[in-house]
Amino acid sequence: MMSYPRTLVLALASASALASTAALAEDPQKGGTAVIHMISEQRILNPALRASTGVYNISGKIVEPLIDKSYDGYVPVLATEWSSSDDGLHITLKLREGVNWHDGKPFTCDDVAFTAIEMWKKLLNYSSALQANLESVDCPDPHTAVFNYSKPMPIDLFLAAMPDLGHPMPKHLYEGTDILKNEHNTAPVGTGPFKFVEYERGQYVMAEKNEDYWRKGYPYLDRIVWRFIKDKSAAAAALEAGEVHESGFIGVSMADIERLSKDDRFDVGTKGYENNVAHSTVEFNHRNPILADLKVRQAIYHGLDIDYAIKTIMRGFAKPGRGPVPTAGGANYTDDVKTYPYDPELAKKMLDEAGYPVKDDGFRFHLRHRPAPWGEYTQLWAEYFRQAMAEINIDVELLTNDAPGFLNGVYRDHDFDTANGWHQFRSDPAVSTMVWLRSGQPEGTPWTNQFGWKDEVMDKMIDDAASELDPEKRAEMYHEIQRREMEELPVIFAIEHPFISVTSKKLHNHHNTPRWNSSSWYDLWLEQ
Amino acid sequence: MKLPIPPILIYALRRLLQAVPVIILIMVGTFLLLKLAPGDTVDALVGDMGGADAAFIERLRVEYGLDQPVWVQLWRYMAKLATFDFGWSFVYEQPVSTVLMDRLGTTLLLMATSLSIAFTVGIALGAIAARRVYSATDNLISTLGLVFYATPSFFLSLMMIYLFSVKLGWLPVGGIQTIAAFYKGWDHVVDVALHLIMPTAALSLIYLSFYLRLMRASVLEVGDLDYVRTARAKGAGEMRLMIHHIMRNALLPVVTLLGLQFSTVLGGSVVVETIFTLPGLGQLAYQSVVQRDMNTLMGIIFLCSIIVVVVNFLTDLLYARLDSRIELA
Numbered sequence: 014m015m016s017y018p019r020t021l022v023l024a025l026a027s028a029s030a031l032a033s034t035a036a037l038a039e040d041p042q043k044g045g046t047a048v049i050h051m052i053s054e055q056r057i058l059n060p061a062l063r064a065s066t067g068v069y070n071i072s073g074k075i076v077e078p079l080i081d082k083s084y085d086g087y088v089p090v091l092a093t094e095w096s097s098s099d100d101g102l103h104i105t106l107k108l109r110e111g112v113n114w115h116d117g118k119p120f121t122c123d124d125v126a127f128t129a130i131e132m133w134k135k136l137l138n139y140s141s142a143l144q145a146n147l148e149s150v151d152c153p154d155p156h157t158a159v160f161n162y163s164k165p166m167p168i169d170l171f172l173a174a175m176p177d178l179g180h181p182m183p184k185h186l187y188e189g190t191d192i193l194k195n196e197h198n199t200a201p202v203g204t205g206p207f208k209f210v211e212y213e214r215g216q217y218v219m220a221e222k223n224e225d226y227w228r229k230g231y232p233y234l235d236r237i238v239w240r241f242i243k244d245k246s247a248a249a250a251a252l253e254a255g256e257v258h259e260s261g262f263i264g265v266s267m268a269d270i271e272r273l274s275k276d277d278r279f280d281v282g283t284k285g286y287e288n289n290v291a292h293s294t295v296e297f298n299h300r301n302p303i304l305a306d307l308k309v310r311q312a313i314y315h316g317l318d319i320d321y322a323i324k325t326i327m328r329g330f331a332k333p334g335r336g337p338v339p340t341a342g343g344a345n346y347t348d349d350v351k352t353y354p355y356d357p358e359l360a361k362k363m364l365d366e367a368g369y370p371v372k373d374d375g376f377r378f379h380l381r382h383r384p385a386p387w388g389e390y391t392q393l394w395a396e397y398f399r400q401a402m403a404e405i406n407i408d409v410e411l412l413t414n415d416a417p418g419f420l421n422g423v424y425r426d427h428d429f430d431t432a433n434g435w436h437q438f439r440s441d442p443a444v445s446t447m448v449w450l451r452s453g454q455p456e457g458t459p460w461t462n463q464f465g466w467k468d469e470v471m472d473k474m475i476d477d478a479a480s481e482l483d484p485e486k487r488a489e490m491y492h493e494i495q496r497r498e499m500e501e502l503p504v505i506f507a508i509e510h511p512f513i514s515v516t517s518k519k520l521h522n523h524h525n526t527p528r529w530n531s532s533s534w535y536d537l538w539l540e541q
Numbered sequence: 542m543k544l545p546i547p548p549i550l551i552y553a554l555r556r557l558l559q560a561v562p563v564i565i566l567i568m569v570g571t572f573l574l575l576k577l578a579p580g581d582t583v584d585a586l587v588g589d590m591g592g593a594d595a596a597f598i599e600r601l602r603v604e605y606g607l608d609q610p611v612w613v614q615l616w617r618y619m620a621k622l623a624t625f626d627f628g629w630s631f632v633y634e635q636p637v638s639t640v641l642m643d644r645l646g647t648t649l650l651l652m653a654t655s656l657s658i659a660f661t662v663g664i665a666l667g668a669i670a671a672r673r674v675y676s677a678t679d680n681l682i683s684t685l686g687l688v689f690y691a692t693p694s695f696f697l698s699l700m701m702i703y704l705f706s707v708k709l710g711w712l713p714v715g716g717i718q719t720i721a722a723f724y725k726g727w728d729h730v731v732d733v734a735l736h737l738i739m740p741t742a743a744l745s746l747i748y749l750s751f752y753l754r755l756m757r758a759s760v761l762e763v764g765d766l767d768y769v770r771t772a773r774a775k776g777a778g779e780m781r782l783m784i785h786h787i788m789r790n791a792l793l794p795v796v797t798l799l800g801l802q803f804s805t806v807l808g809g810s811v812v813v814e815t816i817f818t819l820p821g822l823g824q825l826a827y828q829s830v831v832q833r834d835m836n837t838l839m840g841i842i843f844l845c846s847i848i849v850v851v852v853n854f855l856t857d858l859l860y861a862r863l864d865s866r867i868e869l870a
């Protein structure tokens with residue numbers, strides 16, 4: 014049974030619904046500076062070189078993607094129409110006319126072709142795998158781009174990837190330079206509603222209104238400032254003092270999120286993160302013979318009270334996981350899978366049967382666990398894991414480490430028994446969670462199957478699904494993958510959680526798309 | 542004919558020559574020590590990005606020169622450092638010298654104001670407490686000193702933010718200036734000063750308690766010495782006694798502490814800088830460790846070691862000035 018406070022979630026949902034109705038009734042005000050909290054500093058601001066929500070959060074306002082995603086589906090941005098050939102080898106995009114880069118040069122197909130080949134295919138993380146079969150991009154006229162693939166590219170997959178992995182950059186500023194060292198990587202030039210102004214390291218990034226924006230009459234805001242505040246308590250204070258208007262991606266502590274959710278100056282919730290859903294996981298090192306035993310992994314799942322964890326750690330802002338595709342996966346998601354309800358007695362029985370009785374020291378066996386240092390709730394989830402395992406007589410030792418220590422310990426040196434972290438789902442299983450299940454990942458690559466788990470059936474299912482062109486068949490194939498994953502449990506996708514934002518009610522039209530923090534904010538306005 | 546060189550110059554020159562091997566040793570040692578930490582800046586970068594493929598990671602390592610053996614990396618770094626080239630920060634995508642200079646001002650401003658407030662107020666309060674030892678004044682001052690001493694700076698900072706920014710709305714929560722206000726001239730100075738009030742207070746209260754307690758103990762000790770009694774017998778007034786006879790001698794241990802603390806200036810304000818989001822060196826050092834930004838970190842350590850050497854030298858000079866029995870040799 015779900016035991017987390019639905020009332021809280023409902024109350025929040027209705028509160029934000031009321032707020033947005035009120036906003037509709039008012040006329041948008043022009044002007045003002047929106048100040049946004051960022052918990053960590055970004056190294057570069059070029060979304061065609063770094064696929065990361067932290068980068069989009071800033072650069073998404075300056076550089077636009079070809080296609081964005083709204084609650085009603087894909088929306089044209091720099092591309093106005095898209096179609097695929099029957100064999101799936103060619104994808105044709107019509108590009109928007111009359112769009113200029115911030116330096117006044119026109120946006121054309123040459124920019125798209127250049128970025129696709131030089132950045133998306135060669136340099137952009139996640140995208141280089143997605144575009145591995147991209148052969149060339151043709152420009153029959155300045156406003157038509159044809160993507161030619163050597164193997165079929167499902168248009169669904171292409172579209173799902175475009176909002177994050179489809180930002181064209183200006184060819185005239187990059188051609189003939191060392192792309193990685195180009196000065197515009199930290200001072201981006203785009204076509205978006207806001208123009209880059211300055212980046213003061215350690216302090217802030219500032220962008221101002223683009224007067225020449227192609228959506229006439231937009232944007233409303235004069236300026237956006239992203240402030241880097243590392244300390245979560247100080248960030249909460251800045252929100253309360255009115256110095257900051259929004260903090261996304263769980264940028265303040267869970268306790269402050271709960272407190273501010275009761276404060277009527279703020280909208281607190283998970284709306285606007287439907288496309289940025291992550292799983293809190295338990296990862297196993299299958300090289301350890303104890304954990305290679307399926308029965309042990311199943312017993313561990315039975316030993317975890319997921320609802321309790323959702324209630325106490327995630328304060329109710331989450332759902333139990335159902336394998337590698339979250340509910341945000343849309344048609345590719347199914348909840349028709351094997352589940353492992355909390356039952357410590359059953360867990361103990363299964364461990365006994367698997368041949369791991371309680372020994373003299375009171376434990377069945379010992380595990381060395383690496384918690385990922387990705388914020389407070391990941392740490393709490395590790396502590397809960399330790400506690401829950403103690404109840405079924407498994408001793409868990411937590412090895413605290415920082416980011417490089419964790420990534421090397423788990424993914425390169427395999428120096429762990431169990432680990433936990435979170436992994437973000439990126440719109441389509443083919444470009445995200447499948448790398449956790451597919452064997453044969455290059456040695457040492459973070460966030461991939463480095464768990465020593467190899468299942469030929471699963472490998473084949475993943476490869477088949479990736480090149481299936483029929484959306485319905487494709488969805489069914491992903492349902493099968495989910496079912497098999499929940500049977501075999503190479504990884505426990507324990508909790509599905511969107512991120513949480515705290516937003517001042519002075520901001521209007523906020524969190525109105527499923528990837529709002531990454532979107533362009535052209536319609537965002539500030540009450541003054 | 543030989544030019545008479547003042548002894549102080551010879552002394553300074555000798556100290557300078559002694560400092561060179563010390564600094565080289567520090568740099569080589571830290572470099573190797575940092576290499577012992579698991580992972581490098583590419584791991585941290587990939588961690589920030591939420592993942593990347595193997596080819597991408599390998600390409601970055603080659604780009605940053607991290608594919609070379611440690612000895613080669615060390616040799617390359619030291620060779621560059623010899624020409625005062627601090628290298629490139631892959632985190633900030635700027636030369637390390639630019640990154641450091643951007644931050645140095647803020648840290649020096651914060652530390653100089655905090656330490657001078659702490660030092661002057663601390664010795665004054667310590668001296669007063671010692672003169673009225675075991676009175677109500679002394680008890681009050683000593684208790685305050687203990688409270689400041691025992692309060693962690695992060696707690697003090699957050700409580701101040703809560704009171705003065707969230708509740709009263711008098712002072713800004715953090716940062717060094719109001720962003721997007723575009724203040725010029727005196728408005729800008731006032732703006733920065735307002736932003737520095739709370740961090741300076743948080744930092745100086747803790748240092749203040751050190752000086753206060755040390756000064757009180759020191760004055761009490763010196764106050765009992767024979768020459769103070771002699772001076773009093775000769776009819777010196779209490780004020781003269783305090784300033785000329787007691788304080789000057791009591792200051793020696795306090796100056797030692799000041800010298801020691803000044804050496805930690807660059808690293809000492811990590812907590813306060815982080816909470817108040819001041820773009821200073823402490824915060825930079827912390828971030829550099831987390832992100833394994835070797836070049837920036839080594840740059841900070843180089844700067845720190847130079848400051849330590851210089852401050853030690855100045856402290857020794859000050860000793861000689863305060864107590865003429867100490868000779869520079």
